[in-house]
Amino acid sequence: MQFKSTSSYIAPDDLTMAVNAAITLERPLLVKGEPGTGKTELARQIAASLGLPIVEWNIKSTTKAQQGLYEYDAVSRLRDSQLGDARVHDIGNYIRKGKLWQAFEAPGKVVLLIDEIDKADIEFPNDLLQELDRMEFHVYETGETVQAQHRPVVIITSNNEKELPDAFLRRCFFHYIRFPDAETLARIVAVHFPNLKPRLLSTALEQFFELRETPGLKKRPSTSEMLDWLKLILASDLAPEDLKRDPATMLPKLHGALLKNEQDVALFEKLAFLARRQTR
Structure with missing residues (x-):
């Protein structure tokens, strides 16, 4: 057995x-x-x-x-x-x-x-x-x-x-x-979305891990939330270019699937504000 x-x-x-x-x-x-x-x-x-x-x-x-x-x-x-x-x-x-x-x-x-x-x-x-x-x-x-x-x-x-x-x-x-590394997570995604285009997957994984590793995050997004996010991306027919973060807020597209409290949303808005100040 x-x-x-x-x-x-x-x-x-x-x-x-x-x-x-x-x-x-x-x-x-x-x-x-x-x-x-x-x-x-x-x-x-x-x-x-x-x-x-x-x-x-x-x-x-x-x-x-x-x-x-x-x-x-x-x-x-x-x-x-x-x-x-x-x-x-x-x-x-x-x-x-x-x-x-x-x-x-x-x-x-x-x-x-x-x-x-x-x-x-x-x-x-x-x-x-x-x-x-x-x-x-x-x-x-x-x-x-x-x-x-x-x-x-x-x-x-x-x-x-x-x-x-x-x-x-x-x-x-x-x-x-332990939370899966990028390679293992890609294998998990492939089980649920076997027809996902490699470039879209690569871009989504990059955005996901960047968000997850942001210092100060109260609740880091999990595997199940990544899968929910990808499901929404496919339902919205988004291209890899569409996944770029909004420079005004530093938030990814459809971020409600990944961030589950207002403190984390405010964190990215604060990071966007600080980034704008530094470029002036």
């Missing part, structure tokens, strides 16, 4: 090695990187490459670890008991299976994505230590123990918004997705 790039996802050699190492060790793969570098999509592409179904658990700030295992709906059971519903005699009718339970009871191996784990409370990762380590958990209401029939391939993503506990990190194989 070896992961490799797919027709729609270019995985650098170091990323491919990390995925396959985590699979071999049977440990969760913890993936960090800038937002928009394809961390979530990686899990889906691993599933596609290995021919496995995927179970996705998208974490929010209010998510609790217990929800990934199961939830007991005591309110519904109380209501049904008041109505004389016969379902109340089987407590299993009020157990809602979480994403881990779904992955554990799957008839075959699956990919389990725990997406953006750093959004949750700091105790969230620690609360999952035993379940991810032993691949089992106990259901106290029914007295049963749920064990994984097939150990899932666990992919955990983080945007590095908060530090993760050391005990949790010890149980993971870690990989940081």
